Amino acid sequence: MERALDKSFAGPDGSADLRAAQQAGDRLFTIGDMARAYKVTLRALRFYEDRGLIKPIRHGVSRFYDSAARARFETILRGKQLGFTLTQIFAMLPKDEKPEAA
Template structure:
């Protein structure tokens, strides 16, 4: 491959990366893509987790906001609170400016596993009690 062809590929690659970084999204775009409500996105904004720019009354999200939303939703899926997720995002931002992932430590992971296992035990106990109550009600009918 000649140097000019290699250089053209490099320029094209940089141009694509720049386009991805400058791509903007409306609140509706992100809501559809991530399967969340507009209210959820506004809530995350109110809590300081997302910071779209405004064009009149429209919220315009950039690639950074999109990535942060992905991380927020992953954190919620893993059972972390918004306060915990905010702290993780703040740590990530301090290290390289981009929140690419939750960047969890081993103690955080182990603590969250214990927490979720405790919740599961409590849910199983509640389900057993409700099933017993249902059986009593069916028998009484």
């Protein structure tokens, strides 16, 4: 289920991104929502994040995925289905959509 977010989530870490997504009316998914929606494990999502392929909005220890992150993840999954490596998929992502390297 989607976690309902309110203004109380506006904190020092990731608050600007979180507030912007809320104000835009963007539906935010938790990591659990993403795992269920795309039938992947939490570990897989964390792996893609560690590799710099997706970048959720972080608020403390929580991860929230906006529509841009979900679209990027769908592209990654399609690339995997077509047989591309993660390195090839990363290279194909538009530069303005690539999350910053950690």
